[in-house]
Amino acid sequence: xxxxxxxxxxxxxxxxxxxxxxxxxxxxxxxxxxxxxxxxxxxxxxxxxxxxxxxxxxxxxxxxxxxxxxxxxxxxxxxxxxxxxxxxxxxxxxxxxxxxxxxxxxxxxxxxxxxxxxxxxxxxxxxxxxxxxxxxxxxxxxxxxxxxxxxxxxxxxxxxxxxxxxxxxxxxxxxxxxxxxxxxxxxxxxxxxxxxxxxxxxxxxxxxxxxxxxxxxxxxxxxxxxxxxxxxxxxxxxxxxxxxxxxxxxxxxxxxxxxxxxxxxxxxxxxxxxxxxxxxxxxxxxxxxxxxxxxxxxxxxxxxxxxxxxxxxxxxxxxxxxxxxxxxxxxxxxxxxxxxxxxxxxxxxxxxxxxxxxxxxxxxxxxxxxxxxxxxxxxxxxxxxxxxxxxxxxxxxxxxxxxxxxxxxxxxxxxxxxxxxxxxxxxxxxxxxxxxxxxxxxxxxxxxxxxxxxxxxxxxxxxxxxxxxxxxxxxxxxxxxxxxxxxxxxxxxxxxxxxxxxxxxxxxxxxxxxxxxxxxxxxxxxxxxxxxxxxxxxxxxxxxxxxxxxxxxxxxxxxxxxxxxxxxxxxxxxxxxxxxxxxxxxxxxxxxxxxxxxxxxxxxxxxxxxxxxxxxxxxxxxxxxxxxxxxxxxxxxxxxxxxxxxxxxxxxxxxxxxxxxxxxxxxxxxxxxxxxxxxxxxxxxxxxxxxxxxxxxxxxxxxxxxxxxxxxxxxxxxxxxxxxxxxxxxxxxxxxxxxxxxxxxxxxxxxxxxxxxxxxxxxxxxxxxxxxxxxxx
Amino acid sequence: xxxxxxxxxxxxxxxxxxxxxxxxxxxxxxxxxxxxxxxxxxxxxxxxxxxxxxxxxxxxxxxxxxxxxxxxxxxxxxxxxxxxxxxxxxxxxxxxxxxxxxxxxxxxxxxxxxxxxxxxxxxxxxxxxxxxxxxxxxxxxxxxxxxxxxxxxxxxxxxxxxxxxxxxxxxxxxxxxxxxxxxxxxxxxxxxxxxxxxxxxxxxxxxxxxxxx
Numbered sequence: 001x002x003x004x005x006x007x008x009x010x011x012x013x014x015x016x017x018x019x020x021x022x023x024x025x026x027x028x029x030x031x032x033x034x035x036x037x038x039x040x041x042x043x044x045x046x047x048x049x050x051x052x053x054x055x056x057x058x059x060x061x062x063x064x065x066x067x068x069x070x071x072x073x074x075x076x077x078x079x080x081x082x083x084x085x086x087x088x089x090x091x092x093x094x095x096x097x098x099x100x101x102x103x104x105x106x107x108x109x110x111x112x113x114x115x116x117x118x119x120x121x122x123x124x125x126x127x128x129x130x131x132x133x134x135x136x137x138x139x140x141x142x143x144x145x146x147x148x149x150x151x152x153x154x155x156x157x158x159x160x161x162x163x164x165x166x167x168x169x170x171x172x173x174x175x176x177x178x179x180x181x182x183x184x185x186x187x188x189x190x191x192x193x194x195x196x197x198x199x200x201x202x203x204x205x206x207x208x209x210x211x212x213x214x215x216x217x218x219x220x221x222x223x224x225x226x227x228x229x230x231x232x233x234x235x236x237x238x239x240x241x242x243x244x245x246x247x248x249x250x251x252x253x254x255x256x257x258x259x260x261x262x263x264x265x266x267x268x269x270x271x272x273x274x275x276x277x278x279x280x281x282x283x284x285x286x287x288x289x290x291x292x293x294x295x296x297x298x299x300x301x302x303x304x305x306x307x308x309x310x311x312x313x314x315x316x317x318x319x320x321x322x323x324x325x326x327x328x329x330x331x332x333x334x335x336x337x338x339x340x341x342x343x344x345x346x347x348x349x350x351x352x353x354x355x356x357x358x359x360x361x362x363x364x365x366x367x368x369x370x371x372x373x374x375x376x377x378x379x380x381x382x383x384x385x386x387x388x389x390x391x392x393x394x395x396x397x398x399x400x401x402x403x404x405x406x407x408x409x410x411x412x413x414x415x416x417x418x419x420x421x422x423x424x425x426x427x428x429x430x431x432x433x434x435x436x437x438x439x440x441x442x443x444x445x446x447x448x449x450x451x452x453x454x455x456x457x458x459x460x461x462x463x464x465x466x467x468x469x470x471x472x473x474x475x476x477x478x479x480x481x482x483x484x485x486x487x488x489x490x491x492x493x494x495x496x497x498x499x500x501x502x503x504x505x506x507x508x509x510x511x512x513x514x515x516x517x518x519x520x521x522x523x524x525x526x527x528x529x530x531x532x533x534x535x536x537x538x539x540x541x542x543x544x545x546x547x548x549x550x551x552x553x554x555x556x557x558x559x560x561x562x563x564x565x566x567x568x569x570x571x572x573x574x575x576x577x578x579x580x581x582x583x584x585x586x587x588x589x590x591x592x593x594x595x596x597x598x599x600x601x602x603x604x605x606x607x608x609x610x611x612x613x614x615x616x617x618x619x620x621x622x623x624x625x626x627x628x629x630x631x632x633x634x635x636x637x638x639x640x641x642x643x644x645x646x647x648x649x650x651x652x653x654x655x656x657x658x659x660x661x662x663x664x665x666x667x668x669x670x671x672x673x674x675x676x677x678x679x680x681x682x683x684x685x686x687x688x689x690x691x692x693x694x695x696x697x698x699x700x701x702x703x704x705x706x707x708x709x710x711x712x713x714x715x716x717x718x719x720x721x722x723x724x725x726x727x728x729x730x731x732x733x734x735x736x737x738x739x740x741x742x743x744x745x746x747x748x749x750x751x752x753x754x755x756x757x758x759x760x761x762x763x764x765x766x767x768x769x770x771x772x773x774x775x776x777x
Numbered sequence: 778x779x780x781x782x783x784x785x786x787x788x789x790x791x792x793x794x795x796x797x798x799x800x801x802x803x804x805x806x807x808x809x810x811x812x813x814x815x816x817x818x819x820x821x822x823x824x825x826x827x828x829x830x831x832x833x834x835x836x837x838x839x840x841x842x843x844x845x846x847x848x849x850x851x852x853x854x855x856x857x858x859x860x861x862x863x864x865x866x867x868x869x870x871x872x873x874x875x876x877x878x879x880x881x882x883x884x885x886x887x888x889x890x891x892x893x894x895x896x897x898x899x900x901x902x903x904x905x906x907x908x909x910x911x912x913x914x915x916x917x918x919x920x921x922x923x924x925x926x927x928x929x930x931x932x933x934x935x936x937x938x939x940x941x942x943x944x945x946x947x948x949x950x951x952x953x954x955x956x957x958x959x960x961x962x963x964x965x966x967x968x969x970x971x972x973x974x975x976x977x978x979x980x981x982x983x984x985x986x987x988x989x990x
Binding site: 163164166167168169170199200203204207208209212246247249250253254 | 785816817818819820821822833835837847848850851852854855884958
């Protein structure tokens with residue numbers, strides 16, 4: 001502190017005696033000096049002082065000096081020292097944490113506000129990014145720290161700026177090659193912040209050889225034995241892989257899975273040395289990493305490819321070794337069990353490998369048996385037991401062979417000499433520890449998923465509850481236990497197992513219904529109306545099981561046929577109530593939690609109620625049951641007109657009439673339509689005919705026209721002839737007239753002649769007879 | 778699986794030209810007719826053999842949309858090869874090639890091998906860009922050219938393998954500095970010139986030994 005004070009003195013001059021300048025005043029003078037001094041040395045000194053004050057008088061330095069500091073970054077970028085001071089000061093000002101020496105600590109987060117101011121101009125971030133390329137330690141280190149601090153409070157904004165700035169991510173990635181460890185380590189922290197939930201940046205970082213570089217660092221630091229830097233590297237890898245299928249694919253294709261192998265090497269002397277807290281953290285991260293690759297939420301083909309790669313890299317073997325090693329801390333063991341589970345889940349080869357793993361116990365037992373022993377052991381930690389169940393579920397998942405093998409150990413014929421999974425599960429199912437009941441019931445139910453053969457086999461399991469007593473079937477014993485036990489968790493688990501067993505299996509339903517008191521129990525529970533959260537769940541489950549009894553009933557049990565049961569539900573519970581009881585299951589908090597992921601995630605033992613696969617079953621069957629009940633009711637009620645009220649009947653008749661009327665009209669219309677269509681067809685034919693006739697006529701017309709024009713010459717001749725004819729006729733007429741005139745003249749002449757003759761005769765002239773003869777004639 | 782070399786590729790070009798389909802055809806030998814927009818970048822990988830040597834191709838398929846352009850740029854620097862794809866049935870995808878090429882040349886290392894691909898050659902009836910035009914463009918800008926069909930798989934293998942051959946030849950000629958990872962080339966684990974017990978450490982001190990390879 002004395003050093004700073006003397007430094008301040010040298011910058012500000014000796015304080016005037018008597019009056020001590022306030023922080024704000026000092027800062028103001030320094031800012032002035034930074035902005036107005038012409039000498040670089042002066043500016044540098046002032047900047048150094050500002051940096052020194054930036055913790056104690058953070059508010060003042062930020063409020064008054066931000067612009068001055070930015071100005072320095074821009075104008076004095078050639079002087080590494082002053083840039084270093086400016087970056088340091090900015091880093092303090094924008095820091096999210098409160099400093100101990102900070103004066104008047106206010107509640108509002110000053111750092112965040114200053115960050116906002118700084119980020120408002122995206123160019124500022126780019127400027128800082130550019131300083132990363134400066135090799136000088138005094139610049140590069142504070143630049144890294146400043147970026148980390150900015151990312152802490154404004155991750156989204158800074159990520160976006162870095163993403164669009166040219167080579168932004170690449171510059172950051174180059175820092176991992178830094179040989180000054182402190183810079184490299186801080187760059188790691190920066191990259192962890194940078195890659196949080198931003199798939200695009202994650203992919204670019206992976207593209208920039210992040211995995212190679214991180215594995216290099218991990219190797220240099222001594223794998224899981226290394227310090228916190230190893231953990232940071234692993235955390236960064238986790239960020240890159242989490243929910244990023246493209247990067248997972250890259251990790252697998254880049255053969256990085258094999259590079260994980262040295263991490264699983266457990267030193268020989270681990271029992272003496274023990275596990276350091278750092279090693280536990282590192283190892284935890286490695287396990288998380290493996291689970292990232294094979295998580296049940298990843299695409300199936302990706303998961304199976306990774307599972308194969310993990311087996312081929314002998315990681316499954318290494319994991320199983322840790323499982324069976326001694327001295328492994330409980331939380332690591334728990335995580336390893338879950339990891340093994342996910343590595344084998346749904347992968348036949350891996351499941352088979354795991355089935356053959358033996359524990360180094362005396363006598364040697366299969367690892368799975370040893371694990372189940374822990375599951376049904378009250379003294380084991382709760383989370384470990386959950387992990388074992390999860391692992392066991394993964395072991396059975398989509399594997400009919402392992403399902404069969406487990407069920408076979410339950411059958412009476414199996415070898416009773418050695419401890420088997422079946423024995424463990426059976427003893428767990430009926431033990432006094434409710435948690436063991438739950439674990440065992442769920443474990444058995446997983447042998448039955450989509451496996452009708454095992455449901456069948458399980459029916460033949462016989463138990464001898466007391467020595468010398470008549471052996472009873474498993475279903476009988478479970479039903480009795482269900483009625484007798486007072487433990488809520490036990491009841492829930494047995495109901496879930498029964499539901500899984502009896503769904504799609506009429507024989508199991510038949511056996512269940514034959515157990516005395518079974519239906520009475522379910523009816524009583526379903527019709528109960530306690531409102532306690534747990535009781536509601538129990539009621540829902542009983543309702544569900546009853547529904548299964550209706551839906552998968554072969555009507556062979558007297559009094560409990562499909563019809564009887566649905567009437568029972570209707571009369572004792574009422575359909576509406578029944579449906580709402582069913583929905584109590586899906587509305588329960590436990591349902592939402594369990595349906596989320598296959599892994600069992602419970603903080604405390606009482607949280608364990610419903611289970612993932614059961615939720616799936618319920619989802620699939622709820623509507624089936626409601627439908628089955630509905631159909632049953634419709635059948636028994638006989639939906640006929642007789643059962644309707646007068647009003648309804650009238651309405652019905654009205655509608656029927658209406659329908660008939662409409663039907664009739666429809667038919668009429670159709671008839672008309674066919675008629676019209678026929679007509680249309682006919683008309684079309686006619687039109688066609690007419691058209692062809694028309695065409696014919698047209699042709700003829702053309703011909704006639706042509707011939708007509710030819711006949712024109714004859715016409716003229718005719719006219720000429722006619723004219724001639726007229727002429728001739730008139731001539732003829734003339735001639736006739738002339739003739740007549742002449743005849744008249746002739747007659748006159750005749751008369752005159754006769755007169756003359758007579759006068760002659762009188763005169764006595766003898767006349768020729770010829771004339772007489774003529775006259776006589 | 779072990780390999781002699783590892784090459785990083787990127788596939789670039791306008792949206793909808795069939796970049797993802799080319800990759801899928803090459804890595805999975807199947808065609809997906811439904812156009813699924815690539816968001817950001819997707820990864821694929823395959824092993825090929827050149828000159829009797831196993832070569833691993835790591836391929837980053839980028840989004841063609843303008844909105845992702847700045848993200849895409851981050852991938853140029855570390856790539857040894859690029860497939861620049863256009864669609865022969867859409868002229869505009871061909872016209873944009875110049876922009877793509879400028880972008881690539883500006884951000885990549887100068888030795889990056891660029892292969893020009895005219896995709897959708899199966900849609901001959903809808904062709905808008907002649908093969909000769911593609912050839913001319915490639916000649917003018919010094920690119921290798923090929924017409925492919927991700928649907929019928931025609932020339933798809935060749936496109937990826939010829940690009941790899943080109944890179945391989947450049948390595949043989951000593952054009953590429955194979956020890957600089959930023960070039961998008963890596964030497965396989967057992968081929969590394971440095972001490973096999975220190976696989977990743979070859980970055981700096983292995984540069985002399987690498988030249989003879």
